[in-house]
Amino acid sequence: xxxxxxxxxxxxxxxxxxxxxxxxxxxxxxxxxxxxxxxxxxxxxxxxxxxxxxxxxxxxxxxxxxxxxxxxxxxxxxxxxxxxxxxxxxxxxxxxxxxxxxxxxxxxxxxxxxxxxxxxxxxxxxxxxxxxxxxxxxxxxxxxxxxxxxxxxxxxxxxxxxxxxxxxxxxxxxxxxxxxxxxxxxxxxxxxxxxxxxxxxxxxxxxxxxxxxxxxxxxxxxxxxxxxxxxxxxxxxxxxxxxxxxxxxxxxxxxxxxxxxxxxxxxxxxxxxxxxxxxxxxxxxxxxxxxxxxxxxxxxxxxxxxxxxxxxxxxxxxxxxxxxxxxxxxxxxxxxxxxxxxxxxxxxxxxxxxxxxxxxxxxxxxxxxxxxxxxxxxxxxxxxxxxxxxxxxxxxxxxxxxxxxxxxxxxxxxxxxxxxxxxxxxxxxxxxxxxxxxxxxxxxxxxxxxxxxxxxxxxxxxxxxxxxxxxxxxxxxxxxxxxxxxxxxxxxxxxxxxxxxxxxxxxxxxxxxxxxxxxxxxxxxxxxxxxxx
Amino acid sequence: xxxxxxxxxxxxxxxxxxxxxxxxxxxxxxxxxxxxxxxxxxxxxxxxxxxxxxxxxxxxxxxxxxxxxxxxxxxxxxxxxxxxxxxxxxxxxxxxxxxxxxxxxxxxxxxxxxxxxxxxxxxxxxxxxxxxxxxxxxxxxxxxxxxxxxxxxxxxxxxxxxxxxxxxxxxxxxxxxxxxxxxxxxxxxxxxxxxxxxxxxxxxxxxxxxxxxxxxxxxxxxxxxxxxxxxxxxxxxxxxxxxxxxxxxxxxxxxxxxxxxxxxxxxxxxxxxxxxxxxxxxxxxxxxxxxxxxxxxxxxxxxxxxxxxxxxxxxxxxxxxxxxxxxxxxxxxxxxxxxxxxxxxxxxxxxxxxxxxxxxxxxxxxxxxxxxxxx
Numbered sequence: 001x002x003x004x005x006x007x008x009x010x011x012x013x014x015x016x017x018x019x020x021x022x023x024x025x026x027x028x029x030x031x032x033x034x035x036x037x038x039x040x041x042x043x044x045x046x047x048x049x050x051x052x053x054x055x056x057x058x059x060x061x062x063x064x065x066x067x068x069x070x071x072x073x074x075x076x077x078x079x080x081x082x083x084x085x086x087x088x089x090x091x092x093x094x095x096x097x098x099x100x101x102x103x104x105x106x107x108x109x110x111x112x113x114x115x116x117x118x119x120x121x122x123x124x125x126x127x128x129x130x131x132x133x134x135x136x137x138x139x140x141x142x143x144x145x146x147x148x149x150x151x152x153x154x155x156x157x158x159x160x161x162x163x164x165x166x167x168x169x170x171x172x173x174x175x176x177x178x179x180x181x182x183x184x185x186x187x188x189x190x191x192x193x194x195x196x197x198x199x200x201x202x203x204x205x206x207x208x209x210x211x212x213x214x215x216x217x218x219x220x221x222x223x224x225x226x227x228x229x230x231x232x233x234x235x236x237x238x239x240x241x242x243x244x245x246x247x248x249x250x251x252x253x254x255x256x257x258x259x260x261x262x263x264x265x266x267x268x269x270x271x272x273x274x275x276x277x278x279x280x281x282x283x284x285x286x287x288x289x290x291x292x293x294x295x296x297x298x299x300x301x302x303x304x305x306x307x308x309x310x311x312x313x314x315x316x317x318x319x320x321x322x323x324x325x326x327x328x329x330x331x332x333x334x335x336x337x338x339x340x341x342x343x344x345x346x347x348x349x350x351x352x353x354x355x356x357x358x359x360x361x362x363x364x365x366x367x368x369x370x371x372x373x374x375x376x377x378x379x380x381x382x383x384x385x386x387x388x389x390x391x392x393x394x395x396x397x398x399x400x401x402x403x404x405x406x407x408x409x410x411x412x413x414x415x416x417x418x419x420x421x422x423x424x425x426x427x428x429x430x431x432x433x434x435x436x437x438x439x440x441x442x443x444x445x446x447x448x449x450x451x452x453x454x455x456x457x458x459x460x461x462x463x464x465x466x467x468x469x470x471x472x473x474x475x476x477x478x479x480x481x482x483x484x485x486x487x488x489x490x491x492x493x494x495x496x497x498x499x500x501x502x503x504x505x506x507x508x509x510x511x512x513x514x515x516x517x518x519x520x521x522x523x524x525x526x527x528x529x530x531x532x533x
Numbered sequence: 534x535x536x537x538x539x540x541x542x543x544x545x546x547x548x549x550x551x552x553x554x555x556x557x558x559x560x561x562x563x564x565x566x567x568x569x570x571x572x573x574x575x576x577x578x579x580x581x582x583x584x585x586x587x588x589x590x591x592x593x594x595x596x597x598x599x600x601x602x603x604x605x606x607x608x609x610x611x612x613x614x615x616x617x618x619x620x621x622x623x624x625x626x627x628x629x630x631x632x633x634x635x636x637x638x639x640x641x642x643x644x645x646x647x648x649x650x651x652x653x654x655x656x657x658x659x660x661x662x663x664x665x666x667x668x669x670x671x672x673x674x675x676x677x678x679x680x681x682x683x684x685x686x687x688x689x690x691x692x693x694x695x696x697x698x699x700x701x702x703x704x705x706x707x708x709x710x711x712x713x714x715x716x717x718x719x720x721x722x723x724x725x726x727x728x729x730x731x732x733x734x735x736x737x738x739x740x741x742x743x744x745x746x747x748x749x750x751x752x753x754x755x756x757x758x759x760x761x762x763x764x765x766x767x768x769x770x771x772x773x774x775x776x777x778x779x780x781x782x783x784x785x786x787x788x789x790x791x792x793x794x795x796x797x798x799x800x801x802x803x804x805x806x807x808x809x810x811x812x813x814x815x816x817x818x819x820x821x822x823x824x825x826x827x828x829x830x831x832x833x834x835x836x837x838x839x840x841x842x843x844x845x846x847x848x849x850x851x852x853x854x855x856x857x858x859x860x861x862x863x864x865x866x867x868x869x870x871x872x873x874x875x876x877x878x879x880x881x882x883x884x885x886x887x888x889x890x891x892x893x894x895x896x897x898x899x900x901x902x903x904x905x906x907x908x
Contacts, residue, residue, distance in 0.1 A: 059696075066764045066766070066767065070761065143761070143766075144761060149761075151720065151738060152721040152722065152761070155763065239740070240738075240739065281616065284616070284622060285622060285625060310733055310760075312735070312742040312743070314652075322644065322648075323641050327634075340593070340596055340600065341622075341625070344600055344604065345613040345616050346610070346612045347604065347610050347612040348605050349606045349607075358597065358601060361593075361597060362593065365589070366590055369585070369586035372585075372640060373579070373586060377644060378578055378644055378647035378648055381575070382579065382733070384733060385759040446562050446563075451565060451726075451728050451756065453726070455761045456757070456766060457766075459697065460694075460696060505612075
């Protein structure tokens with residue numbers, strides 16, 4: 001051991017050149033790479049959304065043909081989920097969890113390197129699955145939506161094979177990252193940090209990691225069976241060969257529903273730090289929050305079929321899935337309640353992360369109540385596959401996951417870069433993005449109720465107003481992210497020097513150690529375990 | 534405040550556009566008017582959950598707004614560091630789940646009756662319609678009357694403002710009769726949805742799903758395919774004409790005699806001329822084939838093969854007949870038509886495809902050729 005420590009002294013700083021990044025085993029560098037990757041994917045996935053909204057601005061087919069439209073729609077979902085939210089959350093975990101729990105690095109640094117570098121490979125496969133349609137003879141583009149339901153996904157051309165391989169790589173990458181994070185949390189906590197004193201972000205990632213380890217293999221299995229159906233004459237999902245098209249839906253949603261909590265929980269974890277910081281008082285009900293997060297974890301695994309109420313399940317099965325799904329409102333309700341009462345009798349200031357925090361509480365509560373509406377089976381038989389669902393899940397995922405990550409970016413940018421971001425610009429970004437988000441997705445509830453199905457390239461003239469408001473909102477929402485990029489680049493390059501603890505209320509109630517380090521932290525932090533009193 | 538402001542902004546943007554434009558007479562912000570007992574019940578359920586949702590949102594927005602106005606640092610508010618240790622902080626984790634559970638059970642309880650009715654298949658049905666989704670049209674079979682209609686989307690010129698929600702052959706149904714729908718699909722998943730008269734269940738190849746309704750008001754009801762089904766997903770609308778029982782019976786009798794005449798014609802030994810077959814073939818083609826192969830016969834490059842100058846349509850007649858009648862072994866999208874079309878229709882269709890768009894092979898296929906090609 002002493003020899004290793006001795007060697008470390010010779011390599012205090014990062015290695016020079018590309019080797020620093022390609023061979024990196026440093027949690028901060030890998031975290032940075034994850035975050036940059038997520039940012040790049042945000043713009044690619046967002047660009048696709050812009051094309052979708054431009055196409056829907058007017059009835060008729062103006063910009064993209066139906067297959068390209070459906071392919072863009074599919075890839076928008078996959079890129080935003082696997083390329084943006086999950087890597088961004090993993091990047092924050094990489095950066096922050098070792099520093100919060102007083103660990104020198106992640107438990108498995110080399111695996112950390114591999115789990116990141118699989119991502120660019122997966123992204124290249126994913127993008128080639130979109131581009132391959134422009135080569136003649138590659139068959140029908142992926143026009144299935146991100147759910148990849150057979151038999152349609154068996155009809156599609158070569159793009160689907162590339163996509164399946166991409167999903168394999170993404171799955172391997174997430175499982176490795178999750179194993180790493182869970183192992184780090186379980187084994188690398190500094191002396192004096194028991195489980196029940198971990199910052200909420202660490203708890204959230206513990207559950208997220210466990211969820212991913214459980215559900216990712218099921219998705220990988222499902223898409224592999226699809227690959228076999230496509231090329232090797234198996235009939236897993238083909239009724240004509242004794243298979244069952246609905247089986248794929250069960251496999252997909254056994255992954256797909258917990259995936260929602262995978263996207264959501266890290267952001268809830270960020271809220272668990274941001275809200276107490278800017279309320280200047282400890283988290284209200286820390287213990288219940290942790291236990292109800294565990295409840296959400298368990299319940300989230302057994303309610304998947306509420307995405308498939310229309311497949312014709314038995315009365316008993318639908319009733320079970322309905323009640324299970326409605327019960328999800330208990331842990332979610334408690335989380336929002338506790339965040340609100342963390343602010344109650346606090347001393348509130350409204351920096352950008354806090355503004356996002358408050359907006360998330362309200363907009364995510366709204367997604368929650370429309371979620372309960374959707375959980376009610378008879379009503380869902382009307383809402384299902386309409387724009388009402390599109391509106392609901394964008395309200396759940398953009399405030400619930402994406403805005404939580406934005407809050408995290410603004411909260412930790414001073415720590416990561418050593419510079420304060422420009423508060424005024426941050427606030428402009430918040431208002432711009434929140435207002436345009438609502439303008440985009442609020443009208444979609446109405447177009448859905450009026451009967452507009454999702455995933456259609458062209459719509460009847462009666463839906464024109466809703467879609468035009470949505471498109472204008474969408475363009476503004478997209479545009480606001482240029483400001484986001486500008487703020488990040490500017491803060492990385494320079495700006496007011498950030499203190500070790502730039503937020504007055506940071507660390508109240510949570511003993512996370514990230515604020516005891518300088519801003520930016522040294523390349524290697526906590527080479528000896530810190531003591532927590 | 535953040536959210537309430539953004540909410541207000543969104544709402545006011547809405548109201549402004551509403552007031553500004555005169556063309557909003559039939560503008561709807563809600564589910565369309567239900568015209569069947571079950572859809573009415575679902576509508577009420579939807580209104581109940583919407584009200585509960587609105588009340589919850591008003592309470593949440595109220596508390597948050599009060600909090601962020603009252604407990605600002607700039608107002609001199611000091612943080613109560615022990616608030617979470619009081620009785621409220623200690624016991625709220627029980628309070629909240631109990632309240633939420635109460636709301637949840639209210640909602641779930643009010644849904645069970647509708648759910649039981651949806652799944653109630655014990656009653657006698659007056660009309661049974663088998664609804665088959667295919668890429669990209671709907672086929673309706675009246676099971677008791679042996680009548681079959683194919684429903685295709687109307688072009689923009691024919692449909693006008695109802696484009697994407699208008700069809701050539703609507704499904705005709707009687708009012709005040711219990712109607713059972715059996716849903717299935719011939720190729721990929723589809724979902725038949727006409728929100729005013731019946732909720733949706735998926736059409737799944739190899740499965741038969743069941744829904745039922747009793748339409749209480751005559752009228753035309755429109756819907757669209759709800760489950761993504763490939764290139765033409767946006768282009769398979771649904772129209773239901775609900776008519777009185779008398780009108781329905783008259784329509785059914787007319788349909789039956791037309792079908793009997795057509796099959797008698799197809800079974801006759803008549804030798805048809807090229808012109809007769811071409812004009813009939815064009816109709817059959819436009820009903821059944823244009824969704825993929827297009828009016829121009831050019832297909833969609835890389836997706837649907839061209840018939841104009843195509844290898845099969847200009848190759849041997851036997852091969853052409855085989856693929857039309859039995860489908861393609863290589864490409865599952867190309868369906869087998871032997872069961873759906875009669876001998877005359879098939880003969881006319883194949884003759885049309887071999888001679889339209891400048892194919893000009895000069896081949897004439899007679900119904901008798903089809904008859905002998907059938908096993």
